[in-house]
Amino acid sequence: MERTxxxxxxxxxPTQWYNILPDLPEPLPPVLHPGTGNPITPDDLAPLFPMSLxxxxxxxxxxxxxxxxxQEIYRTWRPTILHRAHRLEKALDTPAKIFYKYEGxxxxxxxxxxxxxxxxxxxxxxxIKRIATETGAGQWGSALAMxxxxxxxxxxxxxxxxxxDQKPYRRILMxxxxxxxxxxxxxxTKAGRDMLAKDPDCPGSLGxxxxxxxxxxxxxxxxxxxxxxVLNHVLLHQTIIGEETRKQMEMADAYPDIIVxxxxxxxxxxxxxxxxxxxxxxxxxxxxxVICVEPKAAPTLTRGPYTYDFGDVxxxxxxxxxxxxxxxxxxxxxHAGGLRYHGMAPIICHLYNLGLIEARAEHxxxxxxxxxxxxxxxxxxxxxxxxxxxxxxxxxxxxxKEEGKSKNILIAHSGHGHFDLAAYDAYLSGKxxxxxxxxxxxxxxxxxxxxxxxx
Amino acid sequence: MERTxxxxxxxxxPTQWYNILPDLPEPLPPVLHPGTGNPITPDDLAPLFPMSLxxxxxxxxxxxxxxxxxQEIYRTWRPTILHRAHRLEKALDTPAKIFYKYEGxxxxxxxxxxxxxxxxxxxxxxxIKRIATETGAGQWGSALAMxxxxxxxxxxxxxxxxxxDQKPYRRILMxxxxxxxxxxxxxxTKAGRDMLAKDPDCPGSLGxxxxxxxxxxxxxxxxxxxxxxVLNHVLLHQTIIGEETRKQMEMADAYPDIIVxxxxxxxxxxxxxxxxxxxxxxxxxxxxxVICVEPKAAPTLTRGPYTYDFGDVxxxxxxxxxxxxxxxxxxxxxHAGGLRYHGMAPIICHLYNLGLIEARAEHxxxxxxxxxxxxxxxxxxxxxxxxxxxxxxxxxxxxxKEEGKSKNILIAHSGHGHFDLAAYDAYLSGKxxxxxxxxxxxxxxxxxxxxxxxx
Numbered sequence: 039m040e041r042t043x044x045x046x047x048x049x050x051x052p053t054q055w056y057n058i059l060p061d062l063p064e065p066l067p068p069v070l071h072p073g074t075g076n077p078i079t080p081d082d083l084a085p086l087f088p089m090s091l092x093x094x095x096x097x098x099x100x101x102x103x104x105x106x107x108x109q110e111i112y113r114t115w116r117p118t119i120l121h122r123a124h125r126l127e128k129a130l131d132t133p134a135k136i137f138y139k140y141e142g143x144x145x146x147x148x149x150x151x152x153x154x155x156x157x158x159x160x161x162x163x164x165x166i167k168r169i170a171t172e173t174g175a176g177q178w179g180s181a182l183a184m185x186x187x188x189x190x191x192x193x194x195x196x197x198x199x200x201x202x203d204q205k206p207y208r209r210i211l212m213x214x215x216x217x218x219x220x221x222x223x224x225x226x227t228k229a230g231r232d233m234l235a236k237d238p239d240c241p242g243s244l245g246x247x248x249x250x251x252x253x254x255x256x257x258x259x260x261x262x263x264x265x266x267x268v269l270n271h272v273l274l275h276q277t278i279i280g281e282e283t284r285k286q287m288e289m290a291d292a293y294p295d296i297i298v299x300x301x302x303x304x305x306x307x308x309x310x311x312x313x314x315x316x317x318x319x320x321x322x323x324x325x326x327x328v329i330c331v332e333p334k335a336a337p338t339l340t341r342g343p344y345t346y347d348f349g350d351v352x353x354x355x356x357x358x359x360x361x362x363x364x365x366x367x368x369x370x371x372x373h374a375g376g377l378r379y380h381g382m383a384p385i386i387c388h389l390y391n392l393g394l395i396e397a398r399a400e401h402x403x404x405x406x407x408x409x410x411x412x413x414x415x416x417x418x419x420x421x422x423x424x425x426x427x428x429x430x431x432x433x434x435x436x437x438x439k440e441e442g443k444s445k446n447i448l449i450a451h452s453g454h455g456h457f458d459l460a461a462y463d464a465y466l467s468g469k470x471x472x473x474x475x476x477x478x479x480x481x482x483x484x485x486x487x488x489x490x491x492x493x
Numbered sequence: 494m495e496r497t498x499x500x501x502x503x504x505x506x507p508t509q510w511y512n513i514l515p516d517l518p519e520p521l522p523p524v525l526h527p528g529t530g531n532p533i534t535p536d537d538l539a540p541l542f543p544m545s546l547x548x549x550x551x552x553x554x555x556x557x558x559x560x561x562x563x564q565e566i567y568r569t570w571r572p573t574i575l576h577r578a579h580r581l582e583k584a585l586d587t588p589a590k591i592f593y594k595y596e597g598x599x600x601x602x603x604x605x606x607x608x609x610x611x612x613x614x615x616x617x618x619x620x621i622k623r624i625a626t627e628t629g630a631g632q633w634g635s636a637l638a639m640x641x642x643x644x645x646x647x648x649x650x651x652x653x654x655x656x657x658d659q660k661p662y663r664r665i666l667m668x669x670x671x672x673x674x675x676x677x678x679x680x681x682t683k684a685g686r687d688m689l690a691k692d693p694d695c696p697g698s699l700g701x702x703x704x705x706x707x708x709x710x711x712x713x714x715x716x717x718x719x720x721x722x723v724l725n726h727v728l729l730h731q732t733i734i735g736e737e738t739r740k741q742m743e744m745a746d747a748y749p750d751i752i753v754x755x756x757x758x759x760x761x762x763x764x765x766x767x768x769x770x771x772x773x774x775x776x777x778x779x780x781x782x783v784i785c786v787e788p789k790a791a792p793t794l795t796r797g798p799y800t801y802d803f804g805d806v807x808x809x810x811x812x813x814x815x816x817x818x819x820x821x822x823x824x825x826x827x828h829a830g831g832l833r834y835h836g837m838a839p840i841i842c843h844l845y846n847l848g849l850i851e852a853r854a855e856h857x858x859x860x861x862x863x864x865x866x867x868x869x870x871x872x873x874x875x876x877x878x879x880x881x882x883x884x885x886x887x888x889x890x891x892x893x894k895e896e897g898k899s900k901n902i903l904i905a906h907s908g909h910g911h912f913d914l915a916a917y918d919a920y921l922s923g924k925x926x927x928x929x930x931x932x933x934x935x936x937x938x939x940x941x942x943x944x945x946x947x948x
């Protein structure tokens with residue numbers, strides 16, 4: 039019998055996160071203060087984040103110990119399983135071996151709790167009693183609600199109003215875990231009130247929700263702000279995924295030739311591939327291919343310029359060196375809401391710029407075709423975001439068949455699609471459409487890129 | 494560090510199901526033909542079920558080998574994890590040790606695939622190309638859709654129309670796995686057409702959906718019928734749960750003092766406790782307590798008489814000796830749809846009648862209170878049905894605290910509540926109500942109990 043799953047015992051769960059910063063062949067471009075153009079300092083970030091997370095953002099250490107309190111919570115669902123997709127391989131009649139590391143068994147259904155737990159812990163340790171955050175469709179808000187529940191921290195989530203109204207399930211998840219969730223714009227902040235005065239029926243936007251959460255955190259001493267992707271410390275916490283997978287691939291006696299994953303802000307995929315890419319940087323596995331998959335509706339790496347931009351739509355963050363479609367760019371409404379982001383984690387952008395990783399953009403209908411094929415072979419219903427991984431993994435496996443090569447393909451599967459079945463319905467009933475990339479809108483958005491002071 | 498999870502490697506997955514029939518202290522009362530009053534024979538069941546399943550229904554063997562083809566599919570998600578609920582114990586400040594065997598990580602989110610896979614396999618092996626079944630809220634229909642997908646069998650699901658309209662997510666699940674799902678009453682059967690002629694807006698009922706599925710199977714040579722609970726062979730397939738748990742409790746160096754689980758048709762809980770109750774029957778663990786939890790809205794064991802009744806609302810099945818509220822009884826609309834059944838698996842009824850197991854009935858609001866406490870300690874969002882387990886487990890743990898006794902409590906947790914969040918919303922927003930048991934309706938339903946010919 040060939041193994042179907044590679045299961046780590048909880049006593050073999052990695053006890054350190056991997057930090058790529060000291061192993062980068064060139065240092066990461068600094069994050070800049072939008073007012074001065076100077077690199078930001080830890081103190082600049084102190085009003086919003088606990089100092090321990092800020093220090094992780096800049097850390098020179100290759101490995102950072104995971105505190106026992108975080109490990110204890112991780113162990114309620116981790117280590118997660120590495121699966122071998124025997125049935126998909128057979129359906130494709132490919133000589134490739136396909137593995138997928140599946141993060142869908144966390145209580146929130148995705149990888150997001152890996153950082154939510156850590157962020158809640160470090161805030162708690164610094165005496166913070168309350169966190170404010172924003173959420174679009176609710177994936178991040180629900181993961182942080184779970185994280186705050188575990189550490190008894192009050193959480194207020196500003197949820198984009200149109201999602202609040204149309205997608206009640208994620209809101210109920212947050213409330214079940216004890217968080218307070220309000221539709222944004224809300225009457226609870228000045229930003230919200232101003233908008234409501236102008237337009238009482240405003241459907242909200244992620245940019246506005248960020249403004250509300252940041253205002254909330256900045257105006258209350260007991261409150262911090264929290265972000266679910268993009269930043270170095272978020273990617274750091276997600277490396278538990280790749281560190282586990284390294285042990286599991288060893289159990290499988292296989293080393294990946296190709297690693298594929300979708301990127302929105304980039305934290306899930308980076309969490310998987312960063313612990314491997316160091317082998318490419320060091321020359322131990324020079325031919326390792328890492329393929330980032332983005333939606334054609336928001337093709338950041340494949341179409342955007344590499345430049346300084348704000349991380350958020352409202353222009354409140356420091357300036358990050360990123361591939362960007364412009365912080366004003368609003369992507370078409372594809373179902374993969376987690377990939378509808380104008381920028382990308384600076385670490386991923388830097389590695390892409392150095393030619394160490396690849397990128398590919400896909401239309402959503404092709405990704406759902408792959409998702410249905412996966413559901414009908416492996417059984418798992420995949421969220422719209424990791425359906426992008428599946429599309430590229432299947433393409434690569436078919437290429438292996440053509441070329442008669444047996445390669446090891448590793449998929450960074452970030453979670454299940456139990457809350458996304460309306461998207462499958464749209465696909466199966468022929469109501470789904472693809473969106474051409476709105477070139478003109480990007481050009482318009484890029485025209486309003488911030489000028490770096492002094493440059 | 495105390496362990497949080499007890500994980501079996503897939504090579505240690507049990508390879509046999511446990512059959513209680515030969516170990517019963519008294520034989521199970523026979524199933525009777527409603528026309529003759531004689532015990533039914535395998536031939537009577539042959540038009541609807543494959544002979545291998547029929548033989549399992551009557552098997553004298555204590556252990557039945559799980560075919561390798563079924564094991565192979567089981568291994569896509571099994572063995573499931575046995576958790577220790579450290580955080581719940583701490584919140585309750587109890588000396589009890591609480592364990593829960595969690596079936597929510599199957600691709601369908603519950604225990605149902607354990608039998609769906611097996612039934613699909615045996616039908617396939619007998620050359621059956623198509624199966625018809627009914628489903629209420631969609632739990633069974635989606636599990637069988639997954640089972641049929643794995644063995645390339647066509648599946649038609651007759652789904653109660655009001656659920657079809659109000660709960661589209663389970664329907665989409667079925668379709669994603671490739672099944673056809675129609676609202677019942679449908680124009681595809683005589684039973685459906687007759688009802689539509691009388692009432693084109695008929696919301697449907699489980700009884701009518703069964704009639705449609707049975708008619709479909711009985712009138713087509715290539716088609717069989719399939720049932721998701723109640724019957725002996727269904728309980729047999731579910732014993733993989735308890736067989737795994739026995740190995741895992743050994744890893745934990747603990748033997749359960751109390752096992753709790755909810756019962757609708759009884760298959761999940763029987764799957765857990767049957768492999769343990771044999772130790773009570775044999776005298777090896779005479780003080781083992783097994784507590785069946787039912788909703789106060791459908792208190793079959795705690796309120797019904799032990800008598801012969803039809804298994805279905807329409808009166809199409811053979812006569813089963815059961816505790817029953819009468820096959821005409823329609824339980825109040827509690828959220829735990831899987832527990833809204835008038836009867837109970839004959840094996841469970843027999844054990845209850847022999848005094849080997851206990852039963853308790855709970856109101857739904859108290860079970861959701863327990864579900865929220867579980868979500869806010871262990872993180873997992875529990876389906877409304879196993880919320881009943883949690884209520885009783887918490888009560889027993891608090892009793893341990895009162896009495897200063899450390900007992901091992903084992904919960905048969907059947908699955909997640911990702912498709913049931915509207916129920917949590919109702920509870921959290923104060924809109925949930927409890928239903929008093931409709932005594933009068935039961936009396937009316939019992940008045941129409943079938944007369945056993947010749948008795």
